Amino acid sequence: MxxxxxxxxxxxQGLIPAIAQDHRTGEVLMMAWMNAQSVVRTLETGKVTYWSRSRQAFWVKGETSGHAQKLVDFRVDCDRxxxxxxxxxxxxxxxxxxxxxxxxxVRDGAEVELMQPEG
Incomplete structure (x- = not known):
């Protein structure tokens, strides 16, 4: 189909949450928003494309930072x-x-940072 x-x-607002997961480690990396057109762009290009609510524009992950996300698999949850x-x-x-x-x-009622910034 x-x-x-x-x-x-x-x-x-025409948006759907998208959770990014590392294909090698299974680690959950981030959550961002997509709209129908960013879904299409992601599937067509293999470059993960989100919708930036603050800028009201498409956001190709890594386009400016170099920290890109290449699509390995695209999944839809049971409720779509x-x-x-x-x-x-x-x-x-x-x-x-x-x-x-x-x-x-949050552990024992306190916030704990699990990782420091890279670089």
Whole structure:
């Protein structure tokens, strides 16, 4: 069955959350938003393309930083309202220069940083 990006369940702003996961380690790297056109661009180019809510523009991950995400696999969850993009990540995924955006844990009621910025 052919994939139709319009079959996804977008929110009232036309967006769907996309979780990026490293294909080698399984590590969750980040979450960002996509719209139907960024889904199409990602699938057509193999370069993961998000929708930046702050800039109201397409955001090809790594286009300016060099920390690119090459698409390895594209998955849709059972409710069709969330995406998993399995990627080959170059450099850190987080804008804080950490490998993952999920670098803060809450343990015993306190925040603990699990990783420092790279470089």
């Amino acid at each position: 052919p994939f139709d990006p319009q079959s996804l369940r977008y929110d009232d 309202d969330c995406l998993l993009v399995v990627v080959d990540q170059t450099g850190p995924a987080c804008h804080t220069n950490r490998r993952s955006c999920f670098y803060t844990a």
